[in-house]
Amino acid sequence: LPKLATGELVSAYALTEPEAGSDALSARTTAVLTKDKQCYLLTGTKQYITNAGSADVFIVFAKIDGEKFTAFIVDRDSPGLTVGPEERKMGLKGSSTCAVILEDAKVPIGNVLGEIGRGHVVAFNILNVGRFKLGAGTVGGCTGVLEHAIPYVSQRQQFGHPLSDFGLIRAKIGDIAARTFVAESMVYRTAGLMDRAIETLDATAVDYDLQTIHKVEEFTIECSMIKVFASESLALAADEGLQMLGGYGFCEEYFVEEVYRDERINRIFEGTNEINRMLIPGMILRKALKKELPFFAAAKQVAEELLGPPEFGEAGEPGFLEVEAKLVKAMKKSCLAALGFAAQKFGEDLKDHQEVLADVADMVMETYACDSGLLRTLKQAAKDGEEGARLMADMLTLYIHDAMDRVAILGRNALAQTASGDELRTMLAGLRRLTKHDPVNRAELHDAIAGRLVEAGRYTV
Numbered sequence: 491l492p493k494l495a496t497g498e499l500v501s502a503y504a505l506t507e508p509e510a511g512s513d514a515l516s517a518r519t520t521a522v523l524t525k526d527k528q529c530y531l532l533t534g535t536k537q538y539i540t541n542a543g544s545a546d547v548f549i550v551f552a553k554i555d556g557e558k559f560t561a562f563i564v565d566r567d568s569p570g571l572t573v574g575p576e577e578r579k580m581g582l583k584g585s586s587t588c589a590v591i592l593e594d595a596k597v598p599i600g601n602v603l604g605e606i607g608r609g610h611v612v613a614f615n616i617l618n619v620g621r622f623k624l625g626a627g628t629v630g631g632c633t634g635v636l637e638h639a640i641p642y643v644s645q646r647q648q649f650g651h652p653l654s655d656f657g658l659i660r661a662k663i664g665d666i667a668a669r670t671f672v673a674e675s676m677v678y679r680t681a682g683l684m685d686r687a688i689e690t691l692d693a694t695a696v697d698y699d700l701q702t703i704h705k706v707e708e709f710t711i712e713c714s715m716i717k718v719f720a721s722e723s724l725a726l727a728a729d730e731g732l733q734m735l736g737g738y739g740f741c742e743e744y745f746v747e748e749v750y751r752d753e754r755i756n757r758i759f760e761g762t763n764e765i766n767r768m769l770i771p772g773m774i775l776r777k778a779l780k781k782e783l784p785f786f787a788a789a790k791q792v793a794e795e796l797l798g799p800p801e802f803g804e805a806g807e808p809g810f811l812e813v814e815a816k817l818v819k820a821m822k823k824s825c826l827a828a829l830g831f832a833a834q835k836f837g838e839d840l841k842d843h844q845e846v847l848a849d850v851a852d853m854v855m856e857t858y859a860c861d862s863g864l865l866r867t868l869k870q871a872a873k874d875g876e877e878g879a880r881l882m883a884d885m886l887t888l889y890i891h892d893a894m895d896r897v898a899i900l901g902r903n904a905l906a907q908t909a910s911g912d913e914l915r916t917m918l919a920g921l922r923r924l925t926k927h928d929p930v931n932r933a934e935l936h937d938a939i940a941g942r943l944v945e946a947g948r949y950t951v
Contacts, residue, residue, distance in 0.1 A: 494547075502545035504536040504564075504590050505613055512765045514613060515559060519552040519592060523599075530554070530597045531570070532562065536590040538759075542573050543586030550592070551609050558607035562597050570595035581751035615703055618713050620760045625716030626677045628724040628756055631749055632670040635724075635731035636663070636949040638745045643734050644944055653734070654944045657933060662730045663943055664936035668889040670727065670949060671882065673720045675862035680712045711773045714766040715855045721756035721763065728753045767851040768844065771829055774854070775840070789830025792823045796920025810876050811867065811883060813927075814890045818864055820924045821857040821897050827924070828853060828904040831917065835908050849904040856893040856900075863889065881942050882951055888935040891927065898925035 493499040510517045519534025532552050539548070548564045548571075564571060574589035604612045640663065643653035653659045687705040691698060731746045732739035739746045757763045778785035829850045832840055840847070863886045871879035901921045909917055943949060 499546040500541055500544050502539050502541040502548045502590075503616065504539045504542075504548045504550045506536060506538050508535060508537050512762055514551070515610060517551055517553060517559065519550070520556050521552040521554045521560065521562065521597075523554070524596075528599060530562065530599065530602075531594040532564065532592040532597055533594055534592050536592070538577065538587055539590050540759075541586055542588035542590055543576055545573075545586075548590060549603060549612075550590070550597075551613055552592075554606060559609040559613075560606050561603035561609040561612040563601040563603050564592075564595060564597050568595050568597060580754060581748070582755060615707060617761055618710050619706060621713040621717035621766070622677075622680065622709075624756060624760050625673070625713070625720035626681075628720040628753070629670060629674045629677055631724045631753060632666065632673065632720075632727040633949045635727040635746055635749055636666060636670070636943065637947075639663070639731045639734045640943055640949075641947055642738070644947070654940065657936070659734060660940035661933070661936040662734055664885075664888060664939040666727045666730055667939050667943055667949055668885040668892075669723045671885040671951060672859040672863040672889050673716075673723045674951075675866040676712075676716050676719060676859055679862045679865065680709060680716060683712070684709055711770055711777075712858070714761070714769045714773075715858050717760060718757075718763045718766045718770075718851075719855045719859055721753070724749075724753045724756060764848070767848045768841075770851040770854055771847050772841065774829065775833055785826070786830070786833075789826045789833075792826045793830060795823070796827060796923070797916065810871060811864065811886070814860075814864060814887055817890050817894050817927055818857065818860050821853070821860060821894065824897055824901050824921060824924050825850065825853045825857055827917070827921065828901050828908075832904060832908050843907065846904050846907050849900045849907075853897050853900045853904070856897050860886075860890045860893050881939065884935050884938050885951075887930060888932065888939065891930045891932075894925055894927055898922075901925065 494501055505514055505517075507517050507519060517534070519532060519536065521530040521532050523530055530552075532550060534552060536548075536550065539545075542548075546566050548566070550562045550564045552560060552562060554560050566573075570593045572591040572593070574591060577587040577589075579587060603609075640654070643659050643663075646653045648656075654663075684706055687708065688702050691701050691705065695701065728746065728750045732750050735744060735746055738744050739750075741747060761769075774783065774785060777783040832843070832846050832850065836843055836846075863882075867879050867882040867886050870882055876883070898921065902918060905914060905917050905921065908914075
Protein backbone atom coordinates (compact mmCIF):
# COMPACT_ATOMS: atom_id res chain seq x y z
CA LEU A 491 0.00 0.00 0.00
CA PRO A 492 2.71 2.59 0.78
CA LYS A 493 4.31 2.02 -2.63
CA LEU A 494 0.94 2.25 -4.37
CA ALA A 495 0.30 5.53 -2.56
CA THR A 496 3.65 7.02 -3.64
CA GLY A 497 3.35 5.75 -7.22
CA GLU A 498 6.34 3.45 -6.93
CA LEU A 499 3.92 0.66 -7.82
CA VAL A 500 1.01 0.80 -10.26
CA SER A 501 -2.09 -1.34 -9.77
CA ALA A 502 -4.94 -2.51 -11.98
CA TYR A 503 -8.50 -3.60 -11.20
CA ALA A 504 -9.35 -6.78 -13.13
CA LEU A 505 -13.07 -7.52 -12.97
CA THR A 506 -14.51 -7.40 -16.51
CA GLU A 507 -14.39 -10.52 -18.70
CA PRO A 508 -15.31 -11.22 -22.34
CA GLU A 509 -18.59 -12.78 -21.17
CA ALA A 510 -19.06 -10.80 -17.93
CA GLY A 511 -19.42 -7.04 -18.15
CA SER A 512 -22.39 -5.49 -16.34
CA ASP A 513 -23.22 -8.94 -14.93
CA ALA A 514 -19.92 -9.13 -13.04
CA LEU A 515 -20.96 -12.01 -10.80
CA SER A 516 -21.23 -14.30 -13.83
CA ALA A 517 -17.42 -14.26 -14.12
CA ARG A 518 -15.89 -17.49 -15.41
CA THR A 519 -12.35 -17.06 -14.04
CA THR A 520 -11.72 -19.87 -11.56
CA ALA A 521 -9.39 -20.43 -8.62
CA VAL A 522 -8.41 -23.94 -7.51
CA LEU A 523 -6.39 -24.75 -4.38
CA THR A 524 -3.14 -26.60 -5.01
CA LYS A 525 -2.56 -30.01 -3.41
CA ASP A 526 -0.21 -28.54 -0.80
CA LYS A 527 -2.90 -25.92 0.00
CA GLN A 528 -0.34 -23.10 -0.21
CA CYS A 529 -1.50 -21.47 -3.45
CA TYR A 530 -4.48 -20.95 -5.73
CA LEU A 531 -4.26 -21.55 -9.47
CA LEU A 532 -6.25 -18.88 -11.34
CA THR A 533 -7.50 -19.53 -14.86
CA GLY A 534 -9.48 -17.18 -17.07
CA THR A 535 -9.34 -13.95 -19.11
CA LYS A 536 -9.94 -10.41 -17.95
CA GLN A 537 -10.74 -7.81 -20.61
CA TYR A 538 -10.41 -4.01 -20.97
CA ILE A 539 -8.23 -3.72 -17.87
CA THR A 540 -7.10 -0.16 -17.24
CA ASN A 541 -3.37 0.23 -16.37
CA ALA A 542 -2.71 -3.38 -17.40
CA GLY A 543 0.25 -2.49 -19.62
CA SER A 544 2.17 -0.88 -16.76
CA ALA A 545 0.66 -2.47 -13.64
CA ASP A 546 2.90 -4.13 -11.06
CA VAL A 547 -0.01 -5.70 -9.22
CA PHE A 548 -3.55 -6.75 -10.19
CA ILE A 549 -6.70 -7.06 -8.11
CA VAL A 550 -8.28 -10.09 -9.78
CA PHE A 551 -11.73 -11.54 -9.15
CA ALA A 552 -12.24 -15.29 -9.52
CA LYS A 553 -14.55 -18.02 -8.27
CA ILE A 554 -12.94 -20.55 -5.92
CA ASP A 555 -14.01 -23.98 -7.11
CA GLY A 556 -16.21 -22.21 -9.63
CA GLU A 557 -18.56 -20.91 -6.92
CA LYS A 558 -17.10 -18.60 -4.26
CA PHE A 559 -16.55 -15.17 -5.85
CA THR A 560 -13.32 -13.91 -4.29
CA ALA A 561 -10.78 -11.09 -4.75
CA PHE A 562 -7.04 -11.82 -5.08
CA ILE A 563 -3.87 -9.72 -5.08
CA VAL A 564 -1.83 -10.99 -8.03
CA ASP A 565 1.71 -9.82 -8.79
CA ARG A 566 2.60 -9.15 -12.41
CA ASP A 567 5.47 -11.66 -12.33
CA SER A 568 3.20 -14.48 -11.09
CA PRO A 569 3.82 -17.62 -13.17
CA GLY A 570 0.96 -18.11 -15.63
CA LEU A 571 -0.04 -14.42 -15.91
CA THR A 572 0.24 -12.78 -19.35
CA VAL A 573 -0.73 -9.27 -20.40
CA GLY A 574 -2.18 -8.92 -23.90
CA PRO A 575 -1.49 -6.15 -26.46
CA GLU A 576 -2.81 -2.61 -26.06
CA GLU A 577 -6.38 -2.04 -27.25
CA ARG A 578 -6.75 0.54 -30.03
CA LYS A 579 -9.37 2.84 -28.52
CA MET A 580 -11.45 5.76 -29.74
CA GLY A 581 -10.19 7.92 -26.88
CA LEU A 582 -8.13 7.80 -23.68
CA LYS A 583 -5.01 7.38 -25.80
CA GLY A 584 -2.78 7.97 -22.79
CA SER A 585 -4.37 5.20 -20.76
CA SER A 586 -3.22 1.59 -21.03
CA THR A 587 -6.01 -0.92 -21.72
CA CYS A 588 -5.16 -4.61 -22.21
CA ALA A 589 -6.48 -8.10 -21.62
CA VAL A 590 -4.99 -10.13 -18.75
CA ILE A 591 -4.71 -13.87 -19.40
CA LEU A 592 -4.44 -16.27 -16.47
CA GLU A 593 -3.34 -19.84 -17.15
CA ASP A 594 -2.96 -21.62 -13.83
CA ALA A 595 -1.48 -18.38 -12.47
CA LYS A 596 0.03 -19.25 -9.09
CA VAL A 597 -1.15 -16.99 -6.24
CA PRO A 598 -0.27 -17.58 -2.54
CA ILE A 599 -3.24 -18.21 -0.24
CA GLY A 600 -2.22 -15.13 1.76
CA ASN A 601 -3.07 -13.00 -1.26
CA VAL A 602 -6.81 -13.42 -0.83
CA LEU A 603 -8.21 -9.87 -0.45
CA GLY A 604 -11.01 -9.74 2.10
CA GLU A 605 -12.97 -12.92 2.71
CA ILE A 606 -13.42 -16.00 0.56
CA GLY A 607 -16.79 -15.84 -1.16
CA ARG A 608 -17.13 -12.13 -0.36
CA GLY A 609 -15.40 -10.70 -3.40
CA HIS A 610 -18.59 -8.91 -4.41
CA VAL A 611 -18.21 -6.68 -1.33
CA VAL A 612 -14.77 -5.56 -2.56
CA ALA A 613 -15.93 -5.22 -6.17
CA PHE A 614 -19.08 -3.22 -5.55
CA ASN A 615 -17.58 -0.88 -2.97
CA ILE A 616 -14.79 -0.06 -5.39
CA LEU A 617 -17.37 0.58 -8.12
CA ASN A 618 -19.42 2.73 -5.77
CA VAL A 619 -16.52 5.05 -4.93
CA GLY A 620 -15.40 4.91 -8.56
CA ARG A 621 -18.79 6.19 -9.70
CA PHE A 622 -18.57 9.14 -7.34
CA LYS A 623 -15.04 10.00 -8.46
CA LEU A 624 -15.98 9.64 -12.12
CA GLY A 625 -18.84 12.08 -11.56
CA ALA A 626 -16.50 14.60 -9.94
CA GLY A 627 -13.99 14.19 -12.77
CA THR A 628 -16.57 14.71 -15.49
CA VAL A 629 -17.77 17.91 -13.80
CA GLY A 630 -14.16 19.07 -14.13
CA GLY A 631 -14.38 18.19 -17.82
CA CYS A 632 -17.45 20.42 -18.18
CA THR A 633 -15.66 23.41 -16.67
CA GLY A 634 -12.63 22.63 -18.86
CA VAL A 635 -14.74 22.82 -22.01
CA LEU A 636 -16.06 26.25 -21.00
CA GLU A 637 -12.54 27.45 -20.15
CA HIS A 638 -11.51 26.69 -23.74
CA ALA A 639 -14.72 27.57 -25.59
CA ILE A 640 -15.46 30.93 -23.95
CA PRO A 641 -12.13 32.62 -24.88
CA TYR A 642 -12.50 31.29 -28.43
CA VAL A 643 -16.03 32.63 -29.00
CA SER A 644 -15.00 35.92 -27.36
CA GLN A 645 -12.18 36.40 -29.90
CA ARG A 646 -13.61 34.82 -33.06
CA GLN A 647 -15.28 37.51 -35.20
CA GLN A 648 -18.13 36.90 -37.64
CA PHE A 649 -20.40 39.51 -39.27
CA GLY A 650 -18.45 42.21 -37.43
CA HIS A 651 -19.10 40.80 -33.95
CA PRO A 652 -17.49 38.23 -31.65
CA LEU A 653 -19.36 34.92 -31.62
CA SER A 654 -20.09 35.46 -27.93
CA ASP A 655 -22.49 38.29 -28.90
CA PHE A 656 -24.84 35.95 -30.75
CA GLY A 657 -27.90 34.52 -29.01
CA LEU A 658 -27.46 30.89 -30.01
CA ILE A 659 -23.85 30.86 -28.79
CA ARG A 660 -24.91 32.48 -25.51
CA ALA A 661 -27.63 29.82 -25.21
CA LYS A 662 -25.03 27.05 -25.51
CA ILE A 663 -22.84 28.68 -22.85
CA GLY A 664 -25.83 29.14 -20.55
CA ASP A 665 -27.10 25.58 -20.92
CA ILE A 666 -23.66 24.02 -20.34
CA ALA A 667 -23.05 26.27 -17.33
CA ALA A 668 -26.46 25.57 -15.76
CA ARG A 669 -26.07 21.81 -16.07
CA THR A 670 -22.48 22.01 -14.82
CA PHE A 671 -23.63 24.00 -11.79
CA VAL A 672 -26.25 21.49 -10.64
CA ALA A 673 -23.93 18.52 -11.34
CA GLU A 674 -21.20 20.21 -9.31
CA SER A 675 -23.72 20.84 -6.53
CA MET A 676 -24.64 17.13 -6.46
CA VAL A 677 -20.96 16.22 -6.08
CA TYR A 678 -20.21 18.72 -3.30
CA ARG A 679 -23.41 17.85 -1.44
CA THR A 680 -22.74 14.11 -1.54
CA ALA A 681 -19.09 14.57 -0.52
CA GLY A 682 -20.28 16.56 2.49
CA LEU A 683 -22.87 13.94 3.40
CA MET A 684 -20.26 11.17 3.26
CA ASP A 685 -17.75 13.19 5.28
CA ARG A 686 -20.31 13.93 8.00
CA ALA A 687 -21.39 10.27 8.12
CA ILE A 688 -17.78 9.15 8.57
CA GLU A 689 -17.19 11.80 11.26
CA THR A 690 -19.78 10.03 13.46
CA LEU A 691 -17.45 7.01 13.74
CA ASP A 692 -14.85 6.34 16.41
CA ALA A 693 -11.53 6.74 14.59
CA THR A 694 -9.76 4.69 17.28
CA ALA A 695 -11.94 1.62 16.73
CA VAL A 696 -10.16 -1.51 15.48
CA ASP A 697 -12.60 -1.87 12.60
CA TYR A 698 -12.71 1.87 11.76
CA ASP A 699 -11.69 1.32 8.13
CA LEU A 700 -14.39 -1.30 7.63
CA GLN A 701 -16.96 1.01 9.22
CA THR A 702 -16.02 3.82 6.82
CA ILE A 703 -16.64 1.46 3.89
CA HIS A 704 -20.12 0.68 5.25
CA LYS A 705 -20.83 4.40 5.69
CA VAL A 706 -19.88 5.17 2.09
CA GLU A 707 -22.01 2.22 0.98
CA GLU A 708 -25.04 4.05 2.39
CA PHE A 709 -24.68 6.53 -0.47
CA THR A 710 -24.88 4.00 -3.31
CA ILE A 711 -27.93 5.75 -4.79
CA GLU A 712 -26.27 9.17 -4.79
CA CYS A 713 -23.07 7.77 -6.35
CA SER A 714 -25.05 6.14 -9.17
CA MET A 715 -26.99 9.36 -9.80
CA ILE A 716 -23.82 11.43 -9.91
CA LYS A 717 -22.12 8.99 -12.29
CA VAL A 718 -25.01 9.06 -14.78
CA PHE A 719 -25.94 12.73 -14.50
CA ALA A 720 -22.41 14.14 -14.60
CA SER A 721 -21.19 11.87 -17.41
CA GLU A 722 -24.18 12.89 -19.53
CA SER A 723 -23.56 16.53 -18.61
CA LEU A 724 -20.05 16.22 -20.02
CA ALA A 725 -21.48 14.66 -23.18
CA LEU A 726 -23.58 17.80 -23.67
CA ALA A 727 -20.65 20.08 -22.85
CA ALA A 728 -18.30 18.29 -25.25
CA ASP A 729 -20.80 18.26 -28.09
CA GLU A 730 -21.85 21.89 -27.75
CA GLY A 731 -18.30 23.02 -26.95
CA LEU A 732 -17.03 21.46 -30.17
CA GLN A 733 -19.90 23.10 -32.07
CA MET A 734 -18.92 26.52 -30.71
CA LEU A 735 -15.41 26.07 -32.09
CA GLY A 736 -16.76 24.95 -35.48
CA GLY A 737 -14.13 23.45 -37.76
CA TYR A 738 -11.38 24.17 -35.25
CA GLY A 739 -13.15 21.98 -32.72
CA PHE A 740 -12.84 19.06 -35.11
CA CYS A 741 -9.03 19.38 -35.23
CA GLU A 742 -6.79 17.38 -32.91
CA GLU A 743 -4.77 20.37 -31.77
CA TYR A 744 -7.80 21.76 -29.91
CA PHE A 745 -8.74 20.55 -26.43
CA VAL A 746 -12.44 19.99 -27.11
CA GLU A 747 -11.69 17.43 -29.84
CA GLU A 748 -9.89 15.30 -27.26
CA VAL A 749 -12.70 15.76 -24.73
CA TYR A 750 -15.27 14.77 -27.37
CA ARG A 751 -13.48 11.43 -27.94
CA ASP A 752 -12.51 10.78 -24.35
CA GLU A 753 -15.85 11.54 -22.70
CA ARG A 754 -17.72 8.74 -24.46
CA ILE A 755 -16.31 5.96 -22.29
CA ASN A 756 -17.63 7.63 -19.11
CA ARG A 757 -21.13 6.37 -19.90
CA ILE A 758 -19.82 2.79 -20.18
CA PHE A 759 -17.25 2.06 -17.49
CA GLU A 760 -17.82 2.01 -13.71
CA GLY A 761 -21.15 0.36 -14.54
CA THR A 762 -23.00 1.44 -17.68
CA ASN A 763 -25.46 4.28 -17.30
CA GLU A 764 -28.22 1.78 -18.06
CA ILE A 765 -27.17 -0.45 -15.15
CA ASN A 766 -26.93 2.55 -12.82
CA ARG A 767 -30.40 3.67 -13.88
CA MET A 768 -31.72 0.28 -12.80
CA LEU A 769 -29.87 0.56 -9.46
CA ILE A 770 -31.37 3.92 -8.44
CA PRO A 771 -35.06 2.97 -8.03
CA GLY A 772 -34.09 -0.58 -7.07
CA MET A 773 -31.99 0.65 -4.14
CA ILE A 774 -34.71 3.10 -3.06
CA LEU A 775 -37.23 0.27 -2.83
CA ARG A 776 -34.71 -2.02 -1.13
CA LYS A 777 -34.04 0.61 1.53
CA ALA A 778 -37.79 1.13 1.91
CA LEU A 779 -38.39 -2.58 2.49
CA LYS A 780 -35.60 -2.60 5.11
CA LYS A 781 -37.32 0.36 6.85
CA GLU A 782 -34.31 2.58 6.14
CA LEU A 783 -36.46 5.01 4.12
CA PRO A 784 -40.10 5.97 4.87
CA PHE A 785 -40.83 5.67 1.17
CA PHE A 786 -44.15 3.79 1.17
CA ALA A 787 -45.78 6.09 3.73
CA ALA A 788 -44.66 9.15 1.76
CA ALA A 789 -45.84 7.65 -1.55
CA LYS A 790 -49.25 6.84 -0.02
CA GLN A 791 -49.58 10.40 1.27
CA VAL A 792 -48.83 11.83 -2.19
CA ALA A 793 -51.29 9.43 -3.85
CA GLU A 794 -54.05 10.59 -1.47
CA GLU A 795 -53.16 14.20 -2.18
CA LEU A 796 -53.39 13.67 -5.94
CA LEU A 797 -56.79 12.00 -5.64
CA GLY A 798 -58.10 14.80 -3.41
CA PRO A 799 -59.20 18.35 -4.30
CA PRO A 800 -56.49 20.73 -5.57
CA GLU A 801 -54.80 23.20 -3.25
CA PHE A 802 -54.69 26.87 -4.21
CA GLY A 803 -51.52 28.79 -3.47
CA GLU A 804 -51.43 32.17 -1.83
CA ALA A 805 -51.51 35.21 -4.10
CA GLY A 806 -48.66 37.70 -4.10
CA GLU A 807 -45.23 38.25 -5.54
CA PRO A 808 -42.92 35.26 -4.84
CA GLY A 809 -39.69 35.84 -2.97
CA PHE A 810 -36.14 34.80 -3.86
CA LEU A 811 -36.28 31.34 -5.52
CA GLU A 812 -39.69 30.59 -3.92
CA VAL A 813 -41.09 29.44 -7.26
CA GLU A 814 -38.10 27.17 -7.83
CA ALA A 815 -38.37 25.73 -4.31
CA LYS A 816 -42.03 24.86 -4.96
CA LEU A 817 -41.07 23.20 -8.24
CA VAL A 818 -38.45 21.06 -6.50
CA LYS A 819 -41.02 20.05 -3.89
CA ALA A 820 -43.41 19.10 -6.70
CA MET A 821 -40.67 17.08 -8.39
CA LYS A 822 -40.17 15.06 -5.22
CA LYS A 823 -43.89 14.31 -5.07
CA SER A 824 -43.88 13.32 -8.75
CA CYS A 825 -41.09 10.81 -8.08
CA LEU A 826 -42.96 9.36 -5.12
CA ALA A 827 -46.15 9.07 -7.15
CA ALA A 828 -44.52 7.41 -10.17
CA LEU A 829 -42.34 4.92 -8.29
CA GLY A 830 -44.94 4.24 -5.60
CA PHE A 831 -47.65 3.51 -8.16
CA ALA A 832 -45.32 1.27 -10.18
CA ALA A 833 -44.23 -0.65 -7.05
CA GLN A 834 -47.85 -1.13 -6.05
CA LYS A 835 -48.87 -2.33 -9.52
CA PHE A 836 -45.97 -4.61 -10.38
CA GLY A 837 -44.65 -5.72 -6.99
CA GLU A 838 -41.56 -7.92 -7.31
CA ASP A 839 -42.00 -7.97 -11.10
CA LEU A 840 -41.09 -4.27 -11.29
CA LYS A 841 -37.46 -5.29 -11.91
CA ASP A 842 -38.57 -6.64 -15.31
CA HIS A 843 -40.09 -3.29 -16.38
CA GLN A 844 -36.84 -1.57 -17.24
CA GLU A 845 -38.32 1.38 -19.13
CA VAL A 846 -40.46 2.32 -16.12
CA LEU A 847 -37.40 2.07 -13.87
CA ALA A 848 -35.33 4.19 -16.25
CA ASP A 849 -38.01 6.91 -16.43
CA VAL A 850 -38.25 6.99 -12.63
CA ALA A 851 -34.45 7.03 -12.30
CA ASP A 852 -34.27 10.09 -14.57
CA MET A 853 -36.99 11.80 -12.53
CA VAL A 854 -35.07 11.12 -9.30
CA MET A 855 -31.78 12.35 -10.80
CA GLU A 856 -33.34 15.58 -12.07
CA THR A 857 -34.86 16.14 -8.63
CA TYR A 858 -31.62 15.50 -6.75
CA ALA A 859 -29.76 17.81 -9.13
CA CYS A 860 -32.28 20.62 -8.71
CA ASP A 861 -32.53 20.16 -4.94
CA SER A 862 -28.74 20.21 -4.58
CA GLY A 863 -28.43 23.37 -6.67
CA LEU A 864 -31.23 25.03 -4.70
CA LEU A 865 -29.66 24.28 -1.31
CA ARG A 866 -26.28 25.55 -2.51
CA THR A 867 -27.74 28.77 -3.94
CA LEU A 868 -29.76 29.52 -0.80
CA LYS A 869 -26.65 28.94 1.30
CA GLN A 870 -24.68 31.33 -0.93
CA ALA A 871 -27.45 33.94 -0.70
CA ALA A 872 -27.49 33.67 3.11
CA LYS A 873 -23.75 34.35 3.07
CA ASP A 874 -23.39 37.02 0.37
CA GLY A 875 -26.93 38.29 -0.17
CA GLU A 876 -29.24 37.65 -3.11
CA GLU A 877 -27.11 39.64 -5.54
CA GLY A 878 -24.02 37.74 -4.43
CA ALA A 879 -25.82 34.57 -5.47
CA ARG A 880 -27.33 36.02 -8.66
CA LEU A 881 -25.32 33.94 -11.14
CA MET A 882 -26.11 30.76 -9.22
CA ALA A 883 -29.78 31.74 -9.05
CA ASP A 884 -29.97 32.40 -12.80
CA MET A 885 -28.35 29.06 -13.64
CA LEU A 886 -30.62 27.29 -11.17
CA THR A 887 -33.78 28.96 -12.47
CA LEU A 888 -32.89 28.06 -16.04
CA TYR A 889 -32.16 24.45 -15.13
CA ILE A 890 -35.12 23.83 -12.81
CA HIS A 891 -37.74 25.03 -15.28
CA ASP A 892 -36.26 22.88 -18.05
CA ALA A 893 -36.01 19.93 -15.65
CA MET A 894 -39.65 20.25 -14.60
CA ASP A 895 -40.71 19.88 -18.24
CA ARG A 896 -38.61 16.71 -18.47
CA VAL A 897 -40.00 15.35 -15.19
CA ALA A 898 -43.54 15.89 -16.47
CA ILE A 899 -42.83 13.89 -19.64
CA LEU A 900 -40.99 11.14 -17.78
CA GLY A 901 -43.80 10.88 -15.24
CA ARG A 902 -46.44 10.59 -17.98
CA ASN A 903 -44.40 7.90 -19.70
CA ALA A 904 -43.97 5.91 -16.48
CA LEU A 905 -47.67 6.13 -15.62
CA ALA A 906 -48.73 5.16 -19.15
CA GLN A 907 -46.70 1.95 -18.78
CA THR A 908 -48.30 1.25 -15.41
CA ALA A 909 -52.01 2.03 -15.75
CA SER A 910 -54.76 2.48 -18.34
CA GLY A 911 -58.27 3.82 -18.73
CA ASP A 912 -59.85 5.93 -15.99
CA GLU A 913 -57.10 5.02 -13.53
CA LEU A 914 -54.46 6.40 -15.88
CA ARG A 915 -56.48 9.55 -16.58
CA THR A 916 -56.88 10.19 -12.85
CA MET A 917 -53.16 9.77 -12.19
CA LEU A 918 -52.24 11.97 -15.16
CA ALA A 919 -54.55 14.72 -13.91
CA GLY A 920 -52.76 14.64 -10.56
CA LEU A 921 -49.36 14.72 -12.23
CA ARG A 922 -50.39 17.71 -14.35
CA ARG A 923 -51.31 19.57 -11.17
CA LEU A 924 -47.90 18.85 -9.70
CA THR A 925 -45.80 19.73 -12.73
CA LYS A 926 -47.73 22.78 -13.97
CA HIS A 927 -45.58 25.91 -14.10
CA ASP A 928 -45.21 29.13 -16.02
CA PRO A 929 -42.28 29.25 -18.46
CA VAL A 930 -39.32 31.54 -17.86
CA ASN A 931 -37.62 33.80 -20.39
CA ARG A 932 -34.83 31.40 -21.36
CA ALA A 933 -33.18 33.90 -23.74
CA GLU A 934 -32.93 36.45 -20.94
CA LEU A 935 -31.39 33.90 -18.57
CA HIS A 936 -28.99 32.65 -21.25
CA ASP A 937 -27.89 36.22 -21.88
CA ALA A 938 -27.33 36.97 -18.19
CA ILE A 939 -25.39 33.75 -17.53
CA ALA A 940 -23.25 33.99 -20.66
CA GLY A 941 -22.53 37.67 -20.00
CA ARG A 942 -21.05 36.86 -16.60
CA LEU A 943 -19.01 33.91 -17.90
CA VAL A 944 -17.72 35.75 -20.97
CA GLU A 945 -16.64 38.63 -18.74
CA ALA A 946 -14.75 36.18 -16.48
CA GLY A 947 -13.43 34.19 -19.45
CA ARG A 948 -14.43 30.88 -17.83
CA TYR A 949 -17.01 29.05 -15.73
CA THR A 950 -17.17 30.82 -12.39
CA VAL A 951 -19.53 30.75 -9.42
